[in-house]
Amino acid sequence: MIVAKFLSWIETAPVDRRAEATSALARAYLYSPLDESEKAAAETALTILLDDPAPIVREALAQALKQSPYAPRPVILSLVQDIDAVAIPVIARSPVLLDSELVDMVADRGTLVQCAVASRPSVSPALCAAMSEVADAEACCVMLENPGAQIAVFSLRRLAERFGQMPTVRNMLLSLDGLPIDIRQMLIVRLGDALKQLSLVQSFFNSERRSSLVKDACDKATVDLASCCAHGDELEALVEHLRLSGQLTADLLIRSLCMGNVEMFVMALVSLTDLSEKRVRACVVDPSEALVNTLCKKSGISSRVAPVIYSALQAYVELGSCLDEGMPRSRFGRIMVERILSDYNDFAEDELDDLLALLRRFATQIARDEARALSARLKQVTAA
Known part of the structure; x- marks a missing residue:
C-alpha cells in the first residue's frame, strides 16, 4: 500500500x-x-x-x-x-556487475566508462587483461594507479607494447616495483622509437644516423640493465626476450664483453646455440680461436665478427680480475676496447670497417661516460 x-x-x-x-x-x-x-x-x-x-x-x-x-x-x-x-558511479562501484559484463563495457564504450571500470575497488586479472588489450591509454593509466588492480605480467607486457612510446604510461610502468626486466628493456626500445620521431632529432640527423644513434643508446642501456639483474633467472629472461625480438646481435654481445658483463655473453650464446652453459663458459675461461669460430657459426654470428669476439675474450681473461679489484666499469670498458682495437691496427679498414666503426663508437661513448662521472665526482667534492 x-x-x-x-x-x-x-x-x-x-x-x-x-x-x-x-x-x-x-x-x-x-x-x-x-x-x-x-x-x-x-x-x-x-x-x-x-x-x-x-x-x-x-x-x-x-x-x-x-x-x-x-x-x-x-x-x-x-x-x-x-x-x-x-x-x-554504478560502473565504478557496483559489486553486482560481473567481469564478463564489465569486459563488454570496456570493449564497446568510451573512455569515461573504461576509466570507471579501471577505478573499481578490485579489478580482477581477467578484467585487467581486457583493459590492457583494448582500453585507451587514459583508462590504462587509471588502472596502473589503482592499488586494487590485479595486473598480471602478460598484461604489463601488453601495455608496454601498446603504449610504451607514451611518456605517461612508460613512466608509470617503470615506477612499478618488481617490473620484469624484459619489459623494462622493451620500454627502452619504445623510448628510442619515440626519440627517432621527434622533430628536433629529425632536423639534425638523417634517417640512417638517427637509427644508428638510437640503436647504440638502446644497446648501451640494455647492457647496463643486464648488469643490474639480481639473479640468473632474471638475466635469462632478458636474454630470451632479446633473442625472440631479434635484438640479440653481435654488436650487443661485443658491447657486453667490453663492459665486463660476461654473464650476459654466456647466457646469450647458450640461448643462440643450445649448447650447455658449462661448454660456453669453458670458452670464456680458456678461449681458443677454433672454439670461438665454432660458437659463432652455431649461433648464426658472421665469421667476420669471430676475430673481434676472440680478441675480446682474450682481453677479458687478462683483465677480468680488475673488476673484482674495484676498477670502475667505465674504465674497464675503455681499456677493453683499446685492447681490441690495437689487435686490428694491421687490418685493412675495408675488411672490418663497420666493426672498427662500432668499436670506435664504443670507445667514444665510454670516454664521455667516464668524463661525466669524473665531473660529477668533482662537483660533489667542491660542494662538500
Whole structure:
C-alpha cells in the first residue's frame, strides 16, 4: 500500500522531492526489514523509477544502490546503460556487475566508462587483461594507479607494447616495483622509437644516423640493465626476450664483453646455440680461436665478427680480475676496447670497417661516460 501511494505521488511531485524520495526508497529496500511482498513491491517501484524523465532522479537511484551487493540486478543493469552521469558511479562501484559484463563495457564504450571500470575497488586479472588489450591509454593509466588492480605480467607486457612510446604510461610502468626486466628493456626500445620521431632529432640527423644513434643508446642501456639483474633467472629472461625480438646481435654481445658483463655473453650464446652453459663458459675461461669460430657459426654470428669476439675474450681473461679489484666499469670498458682495437691496427679498414666503426663508437661513448662521472665526482667534492 505504501509503495502504491508512493508511485501515485511521484506523478505530480517536484523533481527535487522525487529525487529525495527515490533515495529514501532505495535505502529502505536495502536496509529496512521488509517482508517478501513489501520487498517485491519496492523493487517494482525502483524499476519504474528507471523511466523517470529527470536525470537527477535516476542519479539519486544510482548513488543509493551503487555500492550494495544486494541491489536488484535488473535495476543495476539498466542504470549502467543510462547517461554517463547515472551509469558511471554504478560502473565504478557496483559489486553486482560481473567481469564478463564489465569486459563488454570496456570493449564497446568510451573512455569515461573504461576509466570507471579501471577505478573499481578490485579489478580482477581477467578484467585487467581486457583493459590492457583494448582500453585507451587514459583508462590504462587509471588502472596502473589503482592499488586494487590485479595486473598480471602478460598484461604489463601488453601495455608496454601498446603504449610504451607514451611518456605517461612508460613512466608509470617503470615506477612499478618488481617490473620484469624484459619489459623494462622493451620500454627502452619504445623510448628510442619515440626519440627517432621527434622533430628536433629529425632536423639534425638523417634517417640512417638517427637509427644508428638510437640503436647504440638502446644497446648501451640494455647492457647496463643486464648488469643490474639480481639473479640468473632474471638475466635469462632478458636474454630470451632479446633473442625472440631479434635484438640479440653481435654488436650487443661485443658491447657486453667490453663492459665486463660476461654473464650476459654466456647466457646469450647458450640461448643462440643450445649448447650447455658449462661448454660456453669453458670458452670464456680458456678461449681458443677454433672454439670461438665454432660458437659463432652455431649461433648464426658472421665469421667476420669471430676475430673481434676472440680478441675480446682474450682481453677479458687478462683483465677480468680488475673488476673484482674495484676498477670502475667505465674504465674497464675503455681499456677493453683499446685492447681490441690495437689487435686490428694491421687490418685493412675495408675488411672490418663497420666493426672498427662500432668499436670506435664504443670507445667514444665510454670516454664521455667516464668524463661525466669524473665531473660529477668533482662537483660533489667542491660542494662538500
